[in-house]
Amino acid sequence: MKTMINRRDLLKQGAGAAMLAGTGLSFPGILRAADTVKVGLSIPVTGLQAILGETLMNCYKLAADELNAANGIAGRKVELIVEDNQTTTKGAVDKARKLIGQDKVDVVMGTIISLERSATLSVTSRAKKLFFYPTNFEGGECDRYFVATGPIPMQQVDPMAPWIVESLGKTVYIMGSDYAWPRKMTEAITAALEKAGGKVVGADFYPFGTQDFGPAFQKIKDSKPDIVWSMVVGNDAVTQLKQYRSFDMRQPLIAPLDEVFNKDALPPGVAAGTYAPQPYWMSIDSPANKAFIDGFRQRFGQDKMVNGIGEAGYNGLHLYALAAEKAGSFEDAKVLAALPSVEFDAPQGKVRIDGSNNHCVVNSFVGKAKDDGVGYEVVKSFGAIEPVTPYCKL
Amino acid sequence: MDLAVTTLLNALTLISILALVGLGLTISFGLMNVTNLAHGEFVTVGAFTVYFVQSHGGSFWLGLVAAPVVGAAVGLLLEGIILRRLYERPVGAILATWGVSLILQQGIELTFGLGAKPVVPPLDGVIDLGVSAYPVYRLILIAIALLTLAGVVLLVARTRFGLDIRTVIQNRDMAEAVGINTRRTYAVAFGFGAAVAGLAGALISPLATVLPQMGVNYLANAFFVVIVGGAGSVFGLIAGSTFVGGLTSILNYQISPSLAQALVLLSAIVIVRFRPHGLVSIGGRA
Numbered sequence: 001m002k003t004m005i006n007r008r009d010l011l012k013q014g015a016g017a018a019m020l021a022g023t024g025l026s027f028p029g030i031l032r033a034a035d036t037v038k039v040g041l042s043i044p045v046t047g048l049q050a051i052l053g054e055t056l057m058n059c060y061k062l063a064a065d066e067l068n069a070a071n072g073i074a075g076r077k078v079e080l081i082v083e084d085n086q087t088t089t090k091g092a093v094d095k096a097r098k099l100i101g102q103d104k105v106d107v108v109m110g111t112i113i114s115l116e117r118s119a120t121l122s123v124t125s126r127a128k129k130l131f132f133y134p135t136n137f138e139g140g141e142c143d144r145y146f147v148a149t150g151p152i153p154m155q156q157v158d159p160m161a162p163w164i165v166e167s168l169g170k171t172v173y174i175m176g177s178d179y180a181w182p183r184k185m186t187e188a189i190t191a192a193l194e195k196a197g198g199k200v201v202g203a204d205f206y207p208f209g210t211q212d213f214g215p216a217f218q219k220i221k222d223s224k225p226d227i228v229w230s231m232v233v234g235n236d237a238v239t240q241l242k243q244y245r246s247f248d249m250r251q252p253l254i255a256p257l258d259e260v261f262n263k264d265a266l267p268p269g270v271a272a273g274t275y276a277p278q279p280y281w282m283s284i285d286s287p288a289n290k291a292f293i294d295g296f297r298q299r300f301g302q303d304k305m306v307n308g309i310g311e312a313g314y315n316g317l318h319l320y321a322l323a324a325e326k327a328g329s330f331e332d333a334k335v336l337a338a339l340p341s342v343e344f345d346a347p348q349g350k351v352r353i354d355g356s357n358n359h360c361v362v363n364s365f366v367g368k369a370k371d372d373g374v375g376y377e378v379v380k381s382f383g384a385i386e387p388v389t390p391y392c393k394l
Numbered sequence: 395m396d397l398a399v400t401t402l403l404n405a406l407t408l409i410s411i412l413a414l415v416g417l418g419l420t421i422s423f424g425l426m427n428v429t430n431l432a433h434g435e436f437v438t439v440g441a442f443t444v445y446f447v448q449s450h451g452g453s454f455w456l457g458l459v460a461a462p463v464v465g466a467a468v469g470l471l472l473e474g475i476i477l478r479r480l481y482e483r484p485v486g487a488i489l490a491t492w493g494v495s496l497i498l499q500q501g502i503e504l505t506f507g508l509g510a511k512p513v514v515p516p517l518d519g520v521i522d523l524g525v526s527a528y529p530v531y532r533l534i535l536i537a538i539a540l541l542t543l544a545g546v547v548l549l550v551a552r553t554r555f556g557l558d559i560r561t562v563i564q565n566r567d568m569a570e571a572v573g574i575n576t577r578r579t580y581a582v583a584f585g586f587g588a589a590v591a592g593l594a595g596a597l598i599s600p601l602a603t604v605l606p607q608m609g610v611n612y613l614a615n616a617f618f619v620v621i622v623g624g625a626g627s628v629f630g631l632i633a634g635s636t637f638v639g640g641l642t643s644i645l646n647y648q649i650s651p652s653l654a655q656a657l658v659l660l661s662a663i664v665i666v667r668f669r670p671h672g673l674v675s676i677g678g679r680a
Contacts, residue, residue: 050508178652206651209611211411211602214404214532215646218397238510238603246529246601248520265603267512 036079037072037330039064039317040099042110042120047087048234049112052309055260056110056134057082058300059310063317066295073321074328081105085116092119100127106330107132109316112309113234114138114180121146130332132320134312136279138184142392145332147339147353149316149360150309152387153188156277159364159382161192167380168252168275169226170198175216175240178205182231189229201225206232213240217247229254238265245270258307262374271373279362280311280348281376289347305374308348312360315346319353349384357394359387396526401643407532409639410539414594415612416619416631417546418469418587423617424626425563426580428477429488432495433616434609436465436588440595441604442502445511454516458596465592468498470585477584478577495609502606515600535597542590547628559583563626622662624672633673638662 041060044053064078072078081103083095092111099105100123108124109132111117117133124131125143132147139152164172172193176182182205190200201223204216210232220228228251232240237256244253255274259282262271282293282305292314296306319342324330327338340355348363364385367376415437422430443464444457472494480487517534520527550556561569562579570576594612602608615638623634638658645654665673 046508051510054508204651207655210651211598211611212404212408212643214407215401215643216651218400218404218647221400222397235510235603235605239601242515243601246515246518246520246531248527248529265510265512267514 035076037076037324038079038081038103038105039320040096040103040105040108041080041082042085042092042095042099042108042116043082044087044112044116045082045084047085047091049087049116051264052112052260052307053087055305055307055310056112056313058296058304059306059314060109060317062292062295062299063314065299067317067321073330074325078317078321085111085120087113087116089115089119092116093123096120096123100124100129105129107320107332107335109313109320110134117141128332130320130335132313132316134316135309136312138181139389140180140184140391142357142389142394144358144394145336147316147319147336147358147360148387149312149319149351149353149362151279151362151364151385152359152389153185154192155279155362155364155385155387157185157188157192159385160277160366160380161189161196161198163366163380163382164227164254165193165196165198171201171225172198172227172229173201173220173223173225173251174203174229174231175213176203176205176231177233177236178207182233185231206236208234208236210236211239213243214247217244217249220249220251225251227252227254231256235265237261241266241270241274257369258309259305259374259376260307260310262369263305266373269371269373271369272371274369275379276367276369276376278308278365278367278376280308280346281365281367281378282306283367283375283377284348284365286347286349288345292347311347312362315344315348315351315360318344318346319351351384354387355394357387357389357392359389361386399523399526400528401647403528403532403536404647405640405643406536408643409635410536411594411598411612412615412619412639413543413631413635414539414590414597416616416623416635417543417628418584418589418591419616420620420623420625420627420631421583421587423620424624424630425559425583426481427484428481428491429484430477430491431488431613432472432491432498433587433591434611434613435495435498436469436591436609437595437598437612438498438502438606438609439468440465440592441513441599441602441608442506442511442595442606443592444596444599445506445513445604448513449511454514454600457599458593461596462589462593465595466585466589468592469588470581472588473581473584478581481580499606499609506606509605511604513599513604531600535601538593538597542593543628543632546590550628555579555582618659618662620672622665622672624669624674627674630672630674637665637673 043057064080067078085091085095099108107130111120112135128145130145134149136150174186186203233256253274257271257276297304322342323335323339326342327334339353343350343352352361354361361384364382365378366380368379369376419433422428440461443461447457447460476490515531517530519530521530558574558579562576566576619634619638622637624630641658645657
């Protein structure tokens with residue numbers, strides 16, 4: 001008995017994983033699990049979303065460091081297990097299975113584009129394992145164990161439509177990548193603009209890997225909209241934006257960009273003057289945001305940028321920690337039950353989870369890219385927006 | 395009028411890119427009977443050359459000149475180290491070039507890091523053509539492509555090297571017997587195709603997304619163009635590029651881009667069904 005306690009003490013002091021491995025056989029599994037809380041991260045470290053993936057991963061590391069510097073979560077250290085889903089369906093499925101089946105994580109977090117999310121959810125849903133998803137997405141998910149910390153279209157589009165009609169113009173032309181998010185967003189934009197007295201005059205969706213947007217700009221010149229709203233994403237956004245500039249298009253452009261993407265993937269200044277709806281901007285002036293950015297840059301480099309997806313990931317881990325502490329348990333169902341009753345003072349402002357659909361009450365801002373084409377100034381703040389999902393009542 | 399001119403120029407831009415990328419493929423696929431799956435990487439190499447030169451303070455134009463040189467060097471290495479041993483084993487060549495393609499992609503990613511690289515266009519703005527305004531850079535791209543293709547036609551038709559190439563294609567053994575160094579001819583032809591693909595990559599770089607994986611997008615299109623047009627001839631290449639590029643640009647304006655792509659593919663299948671050797675098939679190569 002005495003030696004047993006000594007060993008545990010050693011472990012708690014972090015005497016090393018080697019010790020754990022060496023003596024692991026003599027411990028019941030439950031004792032080892034009790035020392036840390038395992039957070040499984042499914043991140044697109046490689047593949048199409050690699051740029052955003054790195055930032056997201058670093059935001060989770062920052063949140064874990066902050067928690068561990070205090071008391072961990074309810075006294076347990078946070079241990080991150082990072083897996084690269086390669087921005088593929090197969091990768092996301094395999095890595096979710098590995099995290100749940102082999103690593104026995106307490107919660108799964110991460111993924112960026114829709115295919116990663118659907119694939120991960122297909123595993124977590126069946127395993128009844130909590131899955132925190134940080135990216136703004138098309139909505140339509142309704143699963144007891146799925147928690148979204150980013151916005152759905154109505155949280156961004158509904159408040160923004162009247163502002164667009166009032167400050168930018170009435171007619172909008174939409175260009176999007178040909179997949180779920182831009183198409184669902186377009187439905188939301190069409191409905192919201194009509195209500196606000198505006199109109200979508202055209203919408204085109206381009207297959208991934210489109211090399212030439214020339215014909216699109218020709219169509220736009222013909223239909224003379226007041227605004228162009230682009231939802232061409234990822235690497236195609238670079239192509240689209242470069243060509244938009246080269247064709248000398250005059251319309252204000254709403255584009256799905258952020259600070260990280262602008263800095264790492266775009267030629268300098270190309271994004272200048274574009275608008276974007278986001279739940280978070282680096283220029284938000286609050287102590288929480290300052291601490292967030294300072295902490296991030298201290299760890300990962302003074303010139304690094306953060307973005308809305310990363311911030312939502314960071315919020316997700318903190319919300320999980322608060323809920324687990326409140327529940328006094330790491331059981332999925334108990335954490336879930338406590339989740340709607342906690343609130344986190346996030347960099348974007350206060351956030352919480354709506355228990356009726358497990359989506360986040362997020363802030364909604366319109367940003368306008370500054371002349372350097374990297375940072376944004378907040379031109380309009382709509383405050384905190386509740387997620388309303390007629391298709392989902394949990 | 396405005397519409398017609400813009401559509402024509404959009405089509406010409408696309409045709410130019412397709413023809414330049416396809417040129418090397420029509421040489422290796424059509425003439426040497428090698429299915430080179432690493433051809434797209436020559437485009438990538440060209441684009442990254444421009445990025446490299448620009449990020450070290452050089453101008454775009456310097457990059458544009460350097461790109462075909464680097465492309466040729468990579469092409470000659472690939473030919474000399476690997477393809478040379480596989481001319482008699484076409485299936486082996488497919489596997490080997492696919493492997494090389496992966497190695498080049500990952501090598502570029504390891505060297506330059508993840509994600510898209512910024513390339514700054516040398517010229518901004520549009521030029522007023524009287525009836526419509528069009529980006530200056532695209533006009534330059536079209537001009538360079540036309541000059542390059544004209545040069546290739548002259549090279550094949552009028553020079554000693556062109557004669558050698560044509561002889562080697564018709565009958566390699568006989569060419570060897572009359573004293574043509576067929577090994578060297580193959581190597582030079584392959585390197586030349588790689589150089590033009592590198593040039594295409596450099597020309598595309600200010601318009602497109604410069605990524606280690608960018609070549610893949612162009613590889614499929616290039617095969618498409620070469621097969622529809624008729625492998626092995628420059629005129630077939632031009633016919634194929636005009637068909638694919640022209641139709642894509644016109645349809646893209648009329649209907650949804652995803653549907654347009656499907657329709658172009660469908661019509662290409664129909665063409666290949668009725669003209670198995672492409673729009674311009676060269677005689678004697680049944």
